[in-house]
Amino acid sequence: MTLAQKGRWTTAAGLVLLAAVYVRALAFTPIERLQGPAQKIFYIHVPAAIWTETAMILVGLASLFFLFLKDPRLDSFAAASAEVGTAFATIVLTTGPIWGKPIWGTWWTWDARLTSTLFLFFLYIGYLLLRGAVADPGARARYPAVLGICGMVLVPFIHFSVYLFRTLHPMPIILKPSAPSLPGSMLATWAFSFAVFSVLYVGFVMQRYALARARQEAPHV
Amino acid sequence: MAPRSRTRTARRWGRPVLEGLKLAWVVARKDLLLEFRTRTAILSALVFTALVLTVFEFGRDPTAVPTIDLAPSILWVTFTFAAMLALNRAFALELENQALEGLLVSPLSRTSLYWGKLIANLVFVVVVEAVGLPLFVLFFDVPVWPVLLPLVGVIALATVGFVAVGTLFSAMVIRTRLAELLLIVLLLPFLTPPLIAAVQVTARLLAGRPIAEAAGWLKLLASYDIVFVTLSTLLFPHTVDE
DSSP states (O other): OOHHHHHHHHHHHHHHHHHHHHHHHHHSSOOBTTTBGGGGGHHHHHHHHHHHHHHHHHHHHHHHHHHHHOOHHHHHHHHHHHHHHHHHHHHHHHHHHHHHHHHHSSSOOOOHHHHHHHHHHHHHHHHHHHHHHBOSHHHHHHHHHHHHHHHHHHHHHHHHHHHHSOOOSOOOSSSSSSOOOSOHHHHHHHHHHHHHHHHHHHHHHHHHHHHHHHHHHSTTO | OHHHHHHHHHHHHHHHHHHHHHHHHHHHHHHHHHHHHHOHHHHHHHHHHHHHHHHHHHTSOTTTSOHHHHHHHHHHHHHHHHHHHHHHHHHHTTTGGGHHHHHHHSSOOHHHHHHHHHHHHHHHHHHHHHHHHHHHHHHHOOOOGGGHHHHHHHHHHHHHHHHHHHHHHHHHHTTBSSTHHHHHHHHHHHHHHHHHHHHHHHHHHHTTOOGGGGHHHHHHHHHHHHHHHHHHHHHHHHHHOO
16 A cells, blocks of 8 residues: 555544544533533644644754755655645634634634734745745755744744733643643543544645655656 | 863864854945945835835824824834845845855855844844834834833844844745745744734833833743844755755
């Protein structure tokens, strides 16, 4: 089985499991007392948000190792991870406003967290644009690598602004210094969803990576 | 024994650093001399700054929004745009007659080249800001005199951050198809953390609050500068070497 096929099967499994996440989140998880059914979006939104940031960190790490090892496979992985990260950032930016409308009473607000996710999205777009805009074949891998490393370093700076800026956004309840403050059944649903999103990330990246490798090996086909 | 070996180490490390800085200054002086002789870029940047400030004056309702509330944003949006305009030209002038190749084969370290460009860009942006700030005070009648010193400090901190990343990126984008447009798209997400921090500190300063209230933002600015100056210095060779 080729890598692309493996990636397709992994993605298929992830999508089936995603349906299971919906069923569990909607039918078998208690409704939050204050936010009502709108809180259900949290099970999709937060795993996608975590993977959006993780994907950027992985882009940065792959870029860093690429500059030292000059292994084109690392470059392909960075490209794949950036593409999947862009997709996940889109999920975060669409599910966020859907939740925001009933809870905050507005689709969009210039809250620090929204803004920082939006800028992460712009960072991804810039990264993909730069990949497409470099004509010189040697620089085509090096320039994005430089940007990828800078992007990875930028993420914590963006994240710190969350704590400093006055924010409307619910404070993190999963990734925070103390233990997660979430009832057990909700936490279980969330963990399940996070695992499914991880499977999806791996599946998507495998497919895009296989494509990028194929392109590197036969650039003119 | 110990102090002697320490001075020897200091000398061994000190000399290349000093030498590198001297060479960086040579590069910077070359750029600044070119700029001073032609004066086109600096003049357009100054006019641009004055124009942006004017546009802001007419882009608001002075009866509805007090100037002091808008002032920090006006100042920083203007400075951000002016800095990006300045950064575009940093490597563009090396494209002609393959001047960059000349610099790369000369006995000049990549670090010196980056620092030279960084210094030249800093001087360029500082000149623009030095004219922009009095214009800003004149146009918007903002009480900056009591907080002038800390304000200049914040401007310096933010400018170093802007220019460090911008110099690195401008070395890459000049050899792409989209050049100027791409620099803005790539750079703005990176300018956002220092921009937010600078606006927050400026707002507190202009409102007459104690500087200690903005300590968190100042720390963010300072760490951004340290991290990105170091990172850009380390990454720069990868943008020019084959």
